[in-house]
Amino acid sequence: MTDQEAHPNSAEYSPQSGLQPNDPTAKLIETLEKHRGEKHIIVLQDYPDPDAISTALAHQLCCSRFDIETDMVYCGRISHQQNIALVRLLGIKLLRHEASLDLTQYRGAVFLDTQGATATALSKALLAAKIPRLIVVDHHEAQAELNAEFQDIRRNIGSTASIYAEYLKNGLLELDSAVAEHVKVATALTHGIITDTGGFVYAKPEDFQAAAFLSRFKDADLLNQIMMQERSRQTMDITERALRNRELAESFSISGIGYLRAEDRDAIPQAADFLLSEENIHTAIVYGIVTSKNEDETLVGSFRTSKITLDPDAFIKEVFGKDAGGNYFGGGKLSAGGFQIPVGFLSGVRDEGYRQKKWQLFDTQIKQKIFSKIGLKSKVAES
Incomplete structure (x- = not known):
């Protein structure tokens, strides 16, 4: 077996993708390949929204291609009715950060839809445990010096889910509508885009392009079930x-x-x-x-x-x-x-x-x- 066949998603082994070396997807692939076989913590904001949850799910699925084990961790609560439905219907496993969680088991931290300001306690705990920041992907204004190995901050895009849809489209993971986990990720990312762009009212061209790409793989009935949750008393x-x-x-x-x-x-x-x-x-x-x-x-x-x-x-x-x-x-x-x-x-x-x-x-x-x-x-x- 050739190196290209063994690692089809590695930047250096994927000339068929046509990506330039400085393309964000190529850089992310290179970063993940470099850390193949490790265990990472995916840091979410204290009260994760659909954009954060969906990108974490997508990142976790992509990491499996590099034998990288991940935990999705947050400090606060999942309380919005749609967020609860998203997690339950898609079977997403999120961990609440407790003092008993051994952070030293992780070789690196991945920050998605946050740069740490909305996950202060967990960020400080990771800093105290000397866990390095490996990846930061966000669509909010840059908050501080990130010192991450890979960072992709794009304020001109309406959602972080749109950025991950671009990664998928460019070859980070080839989606297949016959694979249940791929359908779940496409459905979750679509929900993330819809909610963070106010139902596409504030969407940018990249958000529409991302939604169009995901539309071939999402489960419309499942998405509707997630979004039609009633407000609590x-x-x-x-x-x-x-x-x-x-x-x-x-x-x-x-x-x-x-x-x-x-x-x-x-x-x-x-x-x-x-x-x-x-x-x-x-x-x-x-x-x-x-x-x-x-x-x-x-x-x-x-x-x-x-x-x-x-x-x-x-x-x-x-x-x-x-x-x-x-x-x-x-x-x-x-x-x-x-x-x-x-x-x-x-x-x-x-x-x-x-x-x-x-x-x-x-x-x-x-x-x-x-x-x-x-x-x-x-x-x-x-x-």
């Missing part, structure tokens, strides 16, 4: 709370919704989407304090805008800045963004009076920062 209640608490100013709708469980965290972006649908509103920001079972608290916010000249990434970074380690508290893409700020030392007190004072403090501070940015005064800040 908790999500509806939180959306109602956001509507009731909103403060309107200059086409901005800003709403603090107080405390909510980690299981309901994904109701925040859904509430922001709803507020954005109000007449004469071009930007909606919804935030609340998410409480975990171990009483850790994090202020989590979601940013949605239909105003083309408003950059969510620049807005969030300027308003909320960086932590002590130099990492931004949030960021964004063309029409959406998010932020999360650890409550830290103030977390975990159950006294209701104290909790309400704490919320009022954070609510006032967040509104002051946002209104200062847009050049207005908040009614809450004045009261």
